[in-house]
Amino acid sequence: MNGLPVRTILLGVLGVMLVALGGTGAGATLVHDPVLADSGLSWIRYGHGLDLATAVLYIGLGLLVWAWVRLGRGVRAKRVNSRGMLIAIGAWSLPLLVAPPLFSKDVYSYLSQGMLALKGFDPYVVGPAALPGPLTENVSWVWQNTPAPYGPLFILVAKGVVAITGTSLIGGVLLLRLATAFGLALLCWSVPGLVRHLGGNAALALWLGVANPLMLVHLIGGAHNDMLMVGLLAAGVRLMLDGRHLTAIALVTLAFSVKATAVVALPFLVWVWAARLTGTRRNRFLKAAGGGLAVFVVVFTLCTLAAGVSLGWIPALSTSSMIVNWLSLPTALGQFTHTLVSLVFTVDQGIFLGIARAIGEILLVWIAARQWWAARDGGPEAVRRAAYTLLAVALLSPATLPWYFSWPLVIGAGLAWGTSALVVAVLGSVWLLLVTFPNGDTALYSWGYLFLALLASGLAAVSLVRPDPLRLSIRSKTPARAAR
Structure with a gap:
């Protein structure tokens, strides 16, 4: 057909x-x-x-x-x-x-945080260990005493799920996954609309940004709240390009109220809005920024009041620094430097990580500022710059996990992609899919396994442009025989 x-x-x-x-x-x-x-x-x-x-x-x-x-x-x-x-x-x-749950145990943390909120605890002050029980015992030891770094909207969602399922872990996982999968539906609606403005191909954008195994297996299978966040973010960006400015800012604010990363897109969307107003650039920017800020404050305040929580999740964002792996380029630099120095001296790794991560944060701010200013003419160019900045956030943050690369992917998928870029995207997507073990443990220090994963990823990437690169199919051998 x-x-x-x-x-x-x-x-x-x-x-x-x-x-x-x-x-x-x-x-x-x-x-x-x-x-x-x-x-x-x-x-x-x-x-x-x-x-x-x-x-x-x-x-x-x-x-x-x-x-x-x-x-x-x-x-x-x-x-x-x-x-x-x-x-x-x-x-x-x-x-x-x-x-x-596949490739992550985070969903158990989500449910525990929802239970804390439901029982009157502040999930931004205490960790799951404050409320022992069936939910808490499945939370990774790393997060047992860690406050929630997620926004009030997601705490409200998790709280509602636990109110329905109680201590039923299976019921809680299924219902929470269904709630976050709403983001998948938003993506399926948003991506074709983004393509109309960004110059890509709708079917290709859906293939790369939604059907991607990295997206489905990690965000749906792993039940990550990133799925809800990127769905709301993509919908907001689409509506901004469609000219529905207030609704767009409201949706991106909801995305921020799930996970803070979405706030990166807001300053770029202000340029898109400002480009459609009249007056000098300064006045247009002030009008758009003022209107956007008003919508942001109202929506975020309503989410916070509805969830019944404080602003404690903002300082709790620093807890992500507990994740140490070399997908974060600053962390990789710190670990590599520490390894070299340790050949001569015995030094605490934390010093090197702290310095490298500080350098990474400075570099990230510089890149974000440059990209934001380059986007001042608004339009699709501002969205493209936002995607670049989200990629920089994933690479230069103190902590990076494989599914973080879904942040730039959902927006960038709507752009026009050349063949070489698609091959690299397939290579990266499949490799990122494989660098976590199915039980949620990282595979980033299992070097033999990583080499095999790279070979598999390379084969998948080459197969995009050269069907049957290993010439295993009978049909691929038939023309050669006929020629002889």
Whole structure:
């Protein structure tokens, strides 16, 4: 059927079903599982059973990536349209909605923070350990005593979910994932609209920015609140480009009220609004900035009052610095420098991390200021500059996790992409998908595994432009035989 690659979509469905199945043993499973604990299937979480579940999950990932790359070739050849992409996104998302948490345990922290708020504790002051119970015991030890760094809207969502599901972890995970998946629906609506303004291709943008396995497996499978944040952000950017300025600012403020990163886009959207006003540039900017600030204050205040929390989440943002891995370029620089110096002296790594991260923050502010000023003519150029800045935030923040790269991706997907850029995007997306183990532990220091992940990512990237690069298909060998 033209525009609807049924076989490729079904291949991806098989992949995500295997990912969900393998996740029951290899994912971020519960300490005390009420489903499998007393059944004959509990063996899949230990020993050879765990090995089997892990193998099934990675086979599923391979099939999903294969299907995604095939879909990308179809889009680039204009054989797959936006309708086909939306059907693929829906079909690939459904099994993940009911899967165990994959590649992250953060959802357990979300539920614990919701329970704290529901029981009258301030989640911006105390961590999950303040309220022991079934929810808390599944939270990673790193976050047991850490205040929530999320905005009031997300605390309100988590609070509402826990009010319905109570201490039921399975019910809580499913309902919270469904709530955050609202962001996926917003993305599917927003991305084609962004394309109209940014000059890209709608089907390609949906393929790269929504159907991407990095997005689906990490944000839906991992039940991350980033999905809700990027959905609201993309919708706000689209509406700003459509000329619905007040609603756009309100939506991006809601995105900020989920996760603070979204605030980066607001100054750029002010330029878009200002470009449509009359008067000198200074007056136009002041009018747009004043109107935007008024909307921001009203919406954010309402979210805070509805959640019944304080502004304590803003200082709690610094808790992310507890994450130490080399996906953050400043952290990588600090670790590398410490390793070299440690060959001669015994020095605390924290000193090097502190200096490198401070340099990274200064560099980030400089880049953001330059990009913002370069966007002063407004229009699509301001949105492109916002995407660059969000990429800089992901790379230069003190702490970076693989799904942070969804922030620039959802906006940047609407731009016009060349072949080389798409190949790099596939390479990066698949590699970032693989650098976390299914149970949520980082793989960034398992060098042998990372090398294999890089090989797999390179194969996927090359396959976008060279079908069957390993020449394993019988059909790829037939022309050569015929020529001989």
